[in-house]
Amino acid sequence: MMSDVFLRIENLRKEFGATPVVNGLDLDIKQGEFVSLLGASGCGKTTTLQMIAGFEKPTSGRIWLNGKDITDVPPSKREIGIVFQNYALFPHMTVEENILFGLVLRKVDKAAQRKRLSELLDLVHLVGLEARYPRELSGGQQQRVAIARALAIKPNVLLLDEPFSNLDARLRADMQNEVKRLQIETGITTILVTHDQAEAMALSDRLAIMHKGVALQVDTPQATYDHPASRYVGNFLGNINILQADLRDVGSHVSFSANGKSLQVLNDQRLSPERCCISIRPERVRIQPQPTDCEVLLGATVTSKNYNGNSWDIGTETELGSVNINIPHHGAPTPDRGQSIVVGWNLNDMRLVHVD
Structure with a gap:
C-alpha cells in the first residue's frame, strides 16, 4: 500500500443475487481527510459504507485500513464509528449512557469513562444534558449524542450515513457546520454518504461521484465542479x-x-x-x-x-x-x-x- 493512504478500497464488488450494486470500486483516502460518497439513490454509496463498517460482506475485493486488511474483520473489531440516518440512539438510556455504551462494552474502567464523557460533552456542546433521554432532546441534540457515541471509542474512521436528512433546512446547515468543526478538531478520517451536492461540496476535502456502483470522478469539490469528467458528473454536481x-x-x-x-x-x-x-x-x-x-x-x-x-x-x-x-x-x-x-x-x- 502507498504510505500516505490510510483507507484503501480495492476493486470492491457487492452483488445481491445477480445484480451488482457496487461494481469494482477503487478509492484511496488519506488520514484526516473528509471524503463524501455522492450520488443518486441506488448508486451503491450506502452499500459501500456498510462494507467499510463490516455490516455487509463484499462479493469480491479488499478493504485496507492503516495497512491492515480488514475485509473479513468483524465490525466490533474494526475501530470504526458510525452515525446512522436515524441516529439509532437507545431510547431507554440517558445521554450519558448512550455516549458511554461502546466503552462499557469494552470494559473500560470507570475513571477513563468519566474522563472521556467530559471531553465529549464539551466537544459536542451538551454539557448539562447528560441525564436527559433522547425523547427530551431536539433533533440537533440527538445528532450530537450520536456523534459523541461514535467518537467515544476513538475510532480510526468516522462513517456518516446521510446524518442530516431528518433535519429541517436551517438546522441542517447548523449541524453541517458543527460536524465540520468536530472533524477538524479531532482530525478523524471521515466518510459521508449523501445525495445532497451542496452538503458534500461544503464539507468535503474530496468527492467521489458514484454511479452504477463505481466512482466516476474523485477530486476536490472545486476541481470536480470546474472540470467534470462526464456529462453525468457535470449535471449531478450543479x-x-x-x-x-x-x-x-x-x-x-x-x-x-x-x-x-x-x-x-x-x-x-x-x-x-x-x-x-x-x-x-x-x-x-x-x-x-x-x-x-x-x-x-x-x-x-x-x-x-x-x-x-x-x-x-x-x-x-x-x-x-x-x-x-x-x-x-x-x-x-x-x-x-x-x-x-x-x-x-x-x-x-x-x-x-x-x-x-
Whole structure:
C-alpha cells in the first residue's frame, strides 16, 4: 500500500443475487481527510459504507485500513464509528449512557469513562444534558449524542450515513457546520454518504461521484465542479448546458461553429469528438447589455424566468440549443419571457465532457 493512504478500497464488488450494486470500486483516502460518497439513490454509496463498517460482506475485493486488511474483520473489531440516518440512539438510556455504551462494552474502567464523557460533552456542546433521554432532546441534540457515541471509542474512521436528512433546512446547515468543526478538531478520517451536492461540496476535502456502483470522478469539490469528467458528473454536481454543435478534432483543441464564426475549445483530455460534447455552466453565461467582451456571442430568446431570492434562472433558445443562465440578483431589471437578447461567454468558460 502507498504510505500516505490510510483507507484503501480495492476493486470492491457487492452483488445481491445477480445484480451488482457496487461494481469494482477503487478509492484511496488519506488520514484526516473528509471524503463524501455522492450520488443518486441506488448508486451503491450506502452499500459501500456498510462494507467499510463490516455490516455487509463484499462479493469480491479488499478493504485496507492503516495497512491492515480488514475485509473479513468483524465490525466490533474494526475501530470504526458510525452515525446512522436515524441516529439509532437507545431510547431507554440517558445521554450519558448512550455516549458511554461502546466503552462499557469494552470494559473500560470507570475513571477513563468519566474522563472521556467530559471531553465529549464539551466537544459536542451538551454539557448539562447528560441525564436527559433522547425523547427530551431536539433533533440537533440527538445528532450530537450520536456523534459523541461514535467518537467515544476513538475510532480510526468516522462513517456518516446521510446524518442530516431528518433535519429541517436551517438546522441542517447548523449541524453541517458543527460536524465540520468536530472533524477538524479531532482530525478523524471521515466518510459521508449523501445525495445532497451542496452538503458534500461544503464539507468535503474530496468527492467521489458514484454511479452504477463505481466512482466516476474523485477530486476536490472545486476541481470536480470546474472540470467534470462526464456529462453525468457535470449535471449531478450543479447544472451544465450541453451545446448542440458539430465538433472537429484539431489536435489539442476541437473546433465548432457559432454565429458564423469558427471557434476552438481546449481538449486537454484528448477526447474523441465523437465521444464528447461542449458544456458551460449557467453562471458563466452573460446577458445584455450586450456582452461585447465575450468571445462567443449568440442571439437568444428568453423562454423561462424563475426567481430564487439571491439569483435568477433564465432559460433561452439559441442556435446552439437551449442555454440556461444563472445571474445574481442585484435589483437590476431582467429580460422577460419572449424577449430577444444577446448571450455571451468566453472560450475558457467551456469544457469538453465525455458523453456518458
